[in-house]
Amino acid sequence: MELCHAVLNSLPSGPSLDHWSLNNGVGCVEALMPDASLTCLDLWCQAGSSWERTREEGLAHFLEHMVFKGSQQLAAGAFDREIEALGGSSNAATGFDDVHFHVLIPADQANQALDLLLDLVLQPSLADDAFGLERDVVLEEIAQYADQPDEQVLQQLLSKACPGHPYGRPILGKPASLLAMTPEVMRGFHTHHYRGSNCCLAVAGPAFNGLRDRINASALADLPGASYKEVPSPLAAVEPGRHEIRVDRLESARLLMLWSMAPASEQTTVMGADLATTVLGEGRRSRLVSELRENLQIVETVDMDLTVLEQGSLVTLEICCSEENVARAERAVKDQLKRAADQPIEPWELERSHRLVGNGLRFALESATQVAGMAANQMLWDRPQGLLQPLEVLKSWTDVTLQERLFTHLQPDQACTLVALPGEAS
Missing domain, CATH: 3.30.830.10 (Metalloenzyme, LuxS/M16 peptidase-like)
Structure with missing residues (x-):
C-alpha cells in the first residue's frame, strides 16, 4: 500500500x-x-x-x-x-x-x-x-x-x-x-x-x-429560507471505560478503542489527528502495525481511522486477533500509546505521515465525485476554501506539538475500550 x-x-x-x-x-x-x-x-x-x-x-x-x-x-x-x-x-x-x-x-x-x-x-x-x-x-x-x-x-x-x-x-x-x-x-x-x-x-x-x-x-x-440557523446536538464526548462482550458468529476477537476528537470546524486539530493516526496505525511502518503484527505477530489486522464529524470527530482503533492473544495485544497497544505520549516521534515518522496524509488528499482530487463531495461539504458547513488548503495546515504540526497536544490525549484511560469475543453472550 x-x-x-x-x-x-x-x-x-x-x-x-x-x-x-x-x-x-x-x-x-x-x-x-x-x-x-x-x-x-x-x-x-x-x-x-x-x-x-x-x-x-x-x-x-x-x-x-x-x-x-x-x-x-x-x-x-x-x-x-x-x-x-x-x-x-x-x-x-x-x-x-x-x-x-x-x-x-x-x-x-x-x-x-x-x-x-x-x-x-x-x-x-x-x-x-x-x-x-x-x-x-x-x-x-x-x-x-x-x-x-x-x-x-x-x-x-x-x-x-x-x-x-x-x-x-x-x-x-x-x-x-x-x-x-x-x-x-x-x-x-x-x-x-x-x-x-x-x-x-x-x-x-x-x-x-x-x-x-x-x-x-x-x-x-x-426553497424557503431558514428563519434561523438551527444548532445541532451538543458536542459528542466519549465516555471512557472498558467493556467486554461475546458475539455469536464473530470469527475473530476484536479489541476496539474510541476517542473523542475536535469537531470538523477545528481544522488544524483535525488535520493533526489525521497525522497522529497515520503515525500509529497506517501502513506496515506505523507503530502499532509494526509492533503487533510484524514484530510480535499476535494480531491479524490493525486499523486506525479518523471520522471527521460536525459535533465532534471520532478516532477508532480496531484490532483483530485470536482470543488467546487479546490480553497481550491490549498490553502492547498501551505500551505504544504511552511511548508516543512520553517522547516526540522520530523525524522520519513525521515526514512519512505528512506525505501519506497529503498524498491521500491529492489522490481524492482525481475523481469528479470526490471533488464535488468535498466542495459541497465545505460549503454546506460554511467553510469554503481551496481543496488543498488543508495541506497548509499540516505544516504547523511538529513532532513536539503532536506529542503534547494529541498523543497525550490518545491514551487508554481516555478511550472507550470494547473487547468483543466470539461466542454466545452469557
Whole structure:
C-alpha cells in the first residue's frame, strides 16, 4: 500500500472553485475539472440522523429511500430510468450530520440531469401507498445489518462510547421507531430541513456553460429560507471505560478503542489527528502495525481511522486477533500509546505521515465525485476554501506539538475500550 504513496508534486492548488449563494441562503460551488470525462452534480442537506428528534430515529435514512420513490413530476423508478438513458448513474448516502444525492453524468447532459435531480429531492411525492412498502425495505436492511457480527460490534462501541448522543445510535434507526412513523411526520421533516442555508449544490467537471444562471433560476431558488440557523446536538464526548462482550458468529476477537476528537470546524486539530493516526496505525511502518503484527505477530489486522464529524470527530482503533492473544495485544497497544505520549516521534515518522496524509488528499482530487463531495461539504458547513488548503495546515504540526497536544490525549484511560469475543453472550 505504501508504494502507492510516492511523493506527488502535481495538483499544486487543486481544481478551481467558484462559490456563491442564492438569495435564500442555498450554497453553490463549481469545481472546474477540464480533463474530467463526466460531470458530478451533488446536492447536500443538513438533515442527517443527528437532526432527528425523539421518535424520529431512522427518519433521515428512511426519507432518503422515499425520495427515490418518485416526485410530483416523476413516477417511481422514472428518475433512475431517465438518468440511465442520459448515460449517467445516481446514488445517495445518509450520515450522522448530513445527507446527499449525487448524479454522475456526461457533461453535455448536465442541464437535464440537474432538473431531474432537483425535482426528485426537493419535491418528493412521499406517497402514502409507497410509505409502507419502502418501510419494509428499510426494516429488512436493519435486519441484515443486525445479522453482521462485525457491524454490530462497531455499533456496540458507539453506543457505549456516546450514550445519549445521536452518534451513539444507529443511522438506520430501530424497528420500533420506524413502525411508529407516518408519512405526515416525514413530510414535516423534509419541509423543516430541506430549505435555504441547510442545502448546498456542488458541480464538478468540465466547464458548465451558463451554470450560474441556470442554478439561480432552478428549483433551488424557490426553497424557503431558514428563519434561523438551527444548532445541532451538543458536542459528542466519549465516555471512557472498558467493556467486554461475546458475539455469536464473530470469527475473530476484536479489541476496539474510541476517542473523542475536535469537531470538523477545528481544522488544524483535525488535520493533526489525521497525522497522529497515520503515525500509529497506517501502513506496515506505523507503530502499532509494526509492533503487533510484524514484530510480535499476535494480531491479524490493525486499523486506525479518523471520522471527521460536525459535533465532534471520532478516532477508532480496531484490532483483530485470536482470543488467546487479546490480553497481550491490549498490553502492547498501551505500551505504544504511552511511548508516543512520553517522547516526540522520530523525524522520519513525521515526514512519512505528512506525505501519506497529503498524498491521500491529492489522490481524492482525481475523481469528479470526490471533488464535488468535498466542495459541497465545505460549503454546506460554511467553510469554503481551496481543496488543498488543508495541506497548509499540516505544516504547523511538529513532532513536539503532536506529542503534547494529541498523543497525550490518545491514551487508554481516555478511550472507550470494547473487547468483543466470539461466542454466545452469557
